[in-house]
Amino acid sequence: MNARRRTQSFPVQLWDLTLIQLANWRWSWRGMLLTSVIAPLLSTAALGTFAARDDPDTLAYILTGNVVFALLFGTFDKVATHFAYMRLVGRLDFFATLPVYRAALILATVTAFLVLALPAVAVTLLAGQAMLGLTLAPSPWLLVAVPLIGVSLCGLGALVGILVRSPEEVGSLSSLITFVLLGFGPVIIPPDRLPDIIETLSVLSPATYAASALRQTVLDMPDRIPLAVDFLALAGFLAGSLWVVGRRMDWRST
Amino acid sequence: MAVYDVVDLTKIYPRQTTPANDRLTLSVAEGEIFGLLGDNGAGKTTLIRQMANLLAPTSGTIRLFGQPLGAAPLYVPGHIGYMPQDGLALNNLTVGETLYFTAHLRGLDRRDARAERDRLLDRLDLGTARDRLIVRLSGGQRRLAMLATTIAASPPVLLLDEPTNDLDPLHRRLVWDLVREINREQGLTIILVTHNVIEAERVIQRVGIMRGGRLIAVGRPGALKAGLNRQLRLEIVFAPGSPPALPPGPAPREVVPGRWQFLIEREAAPAYLAALNGNESVEDFSLSTATLEDLFLALAEQPV
Numbered sequence: 007m008n009a010r011r012r013t014q015s016f017p018v019q020l021w022d023l024t025l026i027q028l029a030n031w032r033w034s035w036r037g038m039l040l041t042s043v044i045a046p047l048l049s050t051a052a053l054g055t056f057a058a059r060d061d062p063d064t065l066a067y068i069l070t071g072n073v074v075f076a077l078l079f080g081t082f083d084k085v086a087t088h089f090a091y092m093r094l095v096g097r098l099d100f101f102a103t104l105p106v107y108r109a110a111l112i113l114a115t116v117t118a119f120l121v122l123a124l125p126a127v128a129v130t131l132l133a134g135q136a137m138l139g140l141t142l143a144p145s146p147w148l149l150v151a152v153p154l155i156g157v158s159l160c161g162l163g164a165l166v167g168i169l170v171r172s173p174e175e176v177g178s179l180s181s182l183i184t185f186v187l188l189g190f191g192p193v194i195i196p197p198d199r200l201p202d203i204i205e206t207l208s209v210l211s212p213a214t215y216a217a218s219a220l221r222q223t224v225l226d227m228p229d230r231i232p233l234a235v236d237f238l239a240l241a242g243f244l245a246g247s248l249w250v251v252g253r254r255m256d257w258r259s260t
Numbered sequence: 261m262a263v264y265d266v267v268d269l270t271k272i273y274p275r276q277t278t279p280a281n282d283r284l285t286l287s288v289a290e291g292e293i294f295g296l297l298g299d300n301g302a303g304k305t306t307l308i309r310q311m312a313n314l315l316a317p318t319s320g321t322i323r324l325f326g327q328p329l330g331a332a333p334l335y336v337p338g339h340i341g342y343m344p345q346d347g348l349a350l351n352n353l354t355v356g357e358t359l360y361f362t363a364h365l366r367g368l369d370r371r372d373a374r375a376e377r378d379r380l381l382d383r384l385d386l387g388t389a390r391d392r393l394i395v396r397l398s399g400g401q402r403r404l405a406m407l408a409t410t411i412a413a414s415p416p417v418l419l420l421d422e423p424t425n426d427l428d429p430l431h432r433r434l435v436w437d438l439v440r441e442i443n444r445e446q447g448l449t450i451i452l453v454t455h456n457v458i459e460a461e462r463v464i465q466r467v468g469i470m471r472g473g474r475l476i477a478v479g480r481p482g483a484l485k486a487g488l489n490r491q492l493r494l495e496i497v498f499a500p501g502s503p504p505a506l507p508p509g510p511a512p513r514e515v516v517p518g519r520w521q522f523l524i525e526r527e528a529a530p531a532y533l534a535a536l537n538g539n540e541s542v543e544d545f546s547l548s549t550a551t552l553e554d555l556f557l558a559l560a561e562q563p564v
Contacts, residue, residue, distance in 0.1 A: 012367030013334055013338060013367060014364065014365060014367060018364075019365065022361050022364060022365055023365075025361070026350065026353065026357075026361055029352045029353050029357065030352045032352055033352075095349065095351070096344055096346070096349050097349045097350065099312075099314050099342070099344060099349070100349035100350065102312075102313070102314055102337065103312055103314070103336075103337050103340060103341070103342040104337050104362065104365050104366065105334045105337045105338040105365065105366060105367070106334075106337070106365055107333065107334070108333070253333070256316060258313065258314055258315055258316040259309070259314060259315045259316070260273075260274055260315075260316055
């Protein structure tokens with residue numbers, strides 16, 4: 007009876023779990039889509055009114071910074087909240103008693119949210135260029151940058167959702183993390199307007215690399231951080247956080 | 261071979277001082293149906309959740325097929341099916357989707373997972389609920405769907421927490437028949453928590469009775485009841501509103517309005533029944549050997 011049981015491969019697990027997570031938005035996808043589009047769009051429009059039209063660099067930071075807000079922090083916040091919800095209703099227990107890798111569950115969850123975030127990214131970029139008077143110059147590497155940015159904070163999101171017990175506290179903490187990481191680095195604000203200490207510390211923030219990658223792949227702007235370094239940093243952050251949350255952290259209740 | 265070996269298991273929840281499980285030692289053999297009985301707060305669910313590796317013990321060890329829980333990430337989930345007391349785990353999936361994905365993720369290929377889904381829908385009388393969302397099902401159907409999900413792809417060990425809650429008598433029988441069937445035909449080890457002691461007695465092969473976080477008795481129901489077998493259970497039914505006017509003897513306990521029960525010594529039973537025959541307010545009575553419920557109640561009344 008204690009024969010070795012068959013476990014599905016990681017990609018098969020990921021596919022099944024993504025379909026399961028996508029089923030959550032069966033009835034609510036329209037509302038989620040609308041809110042995820044509106045927030046970065048309004049923010050882009052509002053910040054754009056304060057920026058000088060003859061300062062394309064600042065306008066570029068506003069546009070790409072808001073896309074980072076939607077893509078990186080939008081998915082991070084949703085993953086954190088969703089993990090807290092899954093814990094609350096017993097869904098995390100259900101997955102914990104299935105032979106699936108935790109990393110597959112986290113990636114499936116973020117993938118489901120990423121699918122809903124993509125229209126927000128496209129609308130923000132297209133409407134943003136019109137509002138701010140910028141010209142988009144998308145490179146093929148955008149196809150790597152967008153999904154990589156979207157998933158890179160999923161491990162941290164799962165960590166927050168699992169460790170912080172109530173969904174209300176999760177919302178507060180994820181907002182705090184979002185605004186700290188957005189503000190402490192050249193994401194929405196150009197580096198020459200940041201204090202030196204913040205610019206130095208910004209190398210620790212994944213938002214810095216996400217924004218840099220977007221500026222290079224969406225607007226073809228030269229950046230002090232090479233695109234390959236952006237990708238490596240984001241991939242490293244993803245792999246490291248998945249390793250910590252998936253393999254090292256005890257998910258059991260206490 | 262022991263499926264589970266639990267040694268000195270203690271669980272104290274954060275900010276509490278009284279253990280929910282207090283130095284439990286227990287072994288469950290392969291292929292047996294083991295029942296965990298106890299009153300509310302006895303620690304049954306806490307024990308089951310630790311056996312499913314969902315709750316961290318404070319001290320002590322649990323081994324599954326000889327391996328400590330948590331030895332490898334997919335070891336416990338690869339061997340168990342766990343049915344919680346409540347929960348809406350996959351409330352946005354239909355019953356059919358839930359069964360298919362569970363069976364597939366437990367290792368069946370896609371064709372076999374579809375066949376397993378159809379078999380379970382049929383076996384658990386869920387055919388009409390196949391395309392309905394779990395969240396929209398009645399409490400009883402949801403319970404059946406959860407049971408079907410737990411047993412999908414036949415994991416070798418099943419941990420069932422109150423499997424017959426919310427079910428009508430017909431479906432409770434269906435569940436007990438199914439438990440017996442999968443144990444007999446597939447050799448699955450089944451550990452179940454229930455308050456439905458009388459019905460569970462028909463399927464349970466060994467029982468552990470818990471009280472105040474401790475296991476106060478473990479063994480075969482027959483062996484545990486041996487001490488009570490000198491007594492018989494007498495159940496008497498009166499017309500509604502009619503107070504029991506009974507011959508002198510043991511004090512009865514009203515289980516439901518109009519239905520009274522008590523244990524009586526074997527030797528005293530004939531005289532008592534003869535005296536009862538003259539009582540016109542008695543509508544019905546039955547005499548039987550002591551049940552597991554009688555044992556449970558007798559143990560519950562003993563001081564800790």
